[in-house]
Amino acid sequence: MLLIKVMSCLLPLAMGLRVQRSSGTLVDFTDPKVQGHLDALVRMAQSCVIKVRATPKDVRAYFTNSSPVSRSGQCFAACMLEQSDVINHGKVNRELLVHLASLVNGKNSRVVRKLNTVSRLCLDSIDGMSDRCQLASTYNDCLNENMIEFAFPLDIAEEAVRKMPFHLIQPKLPNISINSRRT
Template sequence: MQQSEAMSGEMAEMLIKHQKEFLSNATECKMKVGATDEDVLIFMSRKKLPDTKTGDCFIACMMEKMDLIQNGKYLEDATQMMAHKILGPGDMVAELIGDVSKACAKTITADDDSCKAAKKIAECSMLHVKKFKEVTKKM
């Protein structure tokens, strides 16, 4: 087996593991915050965000499960570390994710509860998706 094939297999295993963990977290968060099926489906579509309080709290719960929010505080550095863990150290997209997380952290105010803060982070991140797409097209 060539080295690239081994790396592809390892990457596939890691992605499957993260996907299973993500789905498990989604199920747990749905029950914890009382999110509706529609809230979860909208979030999972990655095209838009839920527009309900339970949907916002679902986003917050998911971010907490991914260790991106702790005690209601957004951990912007954790976002970049997670991206490097999944995509690899020095990955260009992981670097962009870090830049976006720092920019989006500035959208949160002291008055925001964790649900509102998570929604703001998610909205800001979605606005930057175009930037990710442009970079990945060049790869």
């Protein structure tokens, strides 16, 4: 079995856990290996929800290959990519991304061949960026835009959103000093 870190690197963009919308299924979602990868991805997302205080809209955007709707959505993408080591210290490890895709899809699969090309092109979209959340979000958006034929089925994306621990994120409360209260 692959390490969780490797398994969780399966981006909701082109890592093979996808169906082709118009011309049939690319992946058998009943395959235990695929289910294991999906489970690992959900566990990683759960951690990232808590870490960056992501909202349901943020997670839904990520899992449906949409651009983030907020700063926390951008940081959610960064967390997902950083936890998988695809992005480390502001640098994209394109080779790791392609390698991890090949673990699920096979080295010569259509997904991997296209990802190899697109991932290289997307490096240009982040040239000069230093903000980690913007960098990750922009890179992920570029991959999504260029690999549009690979997308999570909506029911799987929604199921992933339902599994997120949004209830554990406490709203930010005003900071009230004890000295400022009057009795």
